[in-house]
Amino acid sequence: MAQCSSQLDGVFVALADPTRRAVVRRLGRGSASVGELAREFPMTLPSFMKHVRTLEANGLIRTVKSGRVRTCVLDRERLALVDDWLAEQRRTWEERTDRLEQFVTAPEESTP
């Protein structure tokens, strides 16, 4: 549990920055080279590389070097840690809406 929590901390560190979130979203559509990614963001390559390294250090992405090209791949399993947290909130609200719906459509509600 503690390990899961510290992993989650790392994931949130990585996602606490808009550039890194944008990189994760971009990689959600498919793998891309560092060069391709960097062109989409208005910053120097060294600055951009810092973000890539943070994402990699926290396990959100993996990078594979082939010749002179470094390709970034999204680690969906790690991202699922965040989804679980949000999924739990979603479940709470969906079930709550189910109960509201049942309550207001139940016959006795019309004559309270």
Place this chain on the structure above:
Amino acid sequence: MNPDLDLGLERIIRAPRATVWSAWTDPARLAQWWIPAPTRCQVDRLDARPGGAFVTRMSDDGAEFVPHLDACFLVVDELERIVFTNAVDSSWRPANPAPVAMTATITFGEHPDGTDYRLVVRHADPHARALHDKLGFAEGWGTVADQLATFVEKAAR
């Protein structure tokens, strides 16, 4: 909306808008659906107006009630919209609720079949909260340690 932190939900509820609205704003009605059974819900305050208190408690045995929500309404547009947050509590004190602070917006629209019910819940970054806790904790204890060190060093001289 921030897809990493927020959630949205839309549903057509087959009941008149006024009925859905009163299920939200009448304490006795809210208590019947707000928390999943068999846990009992007690609505302590439901002051549905901007700045009004929204406080609920829950109980597993029906005897002892523990805190559930301590929040504050931001916007209440009759029959149309409710916005509340638990980032500010019912006494308007900035809060740091677990697991994460949120602002919920519920809109009630007219629909031929009943009510067009929409919900958006915006969450704070849970990591920001965790970091804040850690920093506050570390700084607090750091200060205590410094003062202790100063004190014992003086005493030793």
